[in-house]
Amino acid sequence: MATPSERAERGKAARKRAPRSSHGRWIPSSQRPDPVAVLERQSVDRLPDLVPIRYGRMAVSPFAFLRGAAAVMAADLAAQRHTGLTVQLCGDAHLLNFGVYASPERTLLFDVNDFDETLQGPFEWDVKRLAASVAVAALQNGTTKAKAHRAAQVTVESYRLAMRGLAARGELEVWYERIAEDDLMALAHGAASRGRLQERLARARRRTSLQALGKLTVKDGTGRHIVDDPPLLERVTDVDRVTLGKIFSDYRSSLAEERRLLLDRFRFVDAARKVVGVGSVGTRCFVLLLEGRDDGDPLFLQIKEASASVLEQHLGPSPHTHHGHRVVSGQRLTQAAGDIFLGWMTGPEQRHFYWRQLRDMKGSAEVETMSPSVLRDYARLCGRALARAHARSGDRIAIAAYLGGSDVFDRATADFALRYAGQNADDYAALGAAIAAGVVTAAPGV
Known part of the structure; x- marks a missing residue:
């Protein structure tokens, strides 16, 4: 095993492969793939009736486009120099892919x-x-x-400082590191800010299976069932009990033994196809309603299709041949605490899926309404959380040494961020033009 000083030297050596100042560059090559073509290739294996919803949601704003364009940015990042200092990447680390959720101990974590x-x-x-x-x-x-550049730089600075702090700590200390509710409250400035944060956290605590029961289901003469709301939520009325039994058995085997016992205490009630997110629209996603002790003891599970990561085309295949396993393994490795029902299975047509709770006190920020100062604070928090996630799977000492004590990497990456925001605006306009020309079909407002 390498010593800390040897690991630090490895990090500094990576500056020769990719100088920290080099990260500020962004000049699209003449061979850059057409962004709409990249999105269209992703649509080939998606549900055709839902693809227009995806385009409609991406066409709402430049930020919405960025959310759905992970494949576009992956190709752009692959065209640049990289450090070779690897971690378990989130792969789609935009602002809205951070948020609060409940640990198994029912503590809210960010x-x-x-x-x-x-x-x-x-x-x-x-x-x-x-x-x-x-x-x-x-x-x-x-x-x-100028303020956008500053916000991006603050984000990267937070990541760098957090990584340098983690590099000086022990292995178990890093593994147990987490950002909990008390840490969030400490970041709120002033009574008004703390009040807004407390309300958002209280709202997250209310997002449970019991709340979903009241919003997504109805009880009538035939029993309790999920309410149809097409095309966003459509009951699966022809559920094959044999197929369902095999699916549950395969999923159950991916859970720890004590969680299998817990799952066995619930019975299947109903299922529906659900449209989720922006970039994910068109992939196969379902929600299952299970019932425990009685009608007032619900459990909603989400079953989401897992396809090849958009990064695999550029970084090579995952060591996990099952993409549901890839997602679950990455989440378990990266998050400070995981969903107790996180698992995977193979569905009909040999498609890969992963499972998790539909609502487990999950909450996300409303980025579109943030003032510049609030956005900076939130971005700083995300930078810290990302460093904590990377430190669990990568060589935090090497990464910290690469980043160094100066702001060279911070400024360069902020330069890139601002330049790429311009590229994203151009790509967003290209999607709008394709929609206007009838090249792709969008369903707005769904």
């Missing part, structure tokens, strides 16, 4: 919360996507380029 694209890769790919999302959000909210 962390990365989306892992559909997770894969091993250069740490800076996540940092650059996060910084770019900050710049895009800031500009969309009407701030100046």
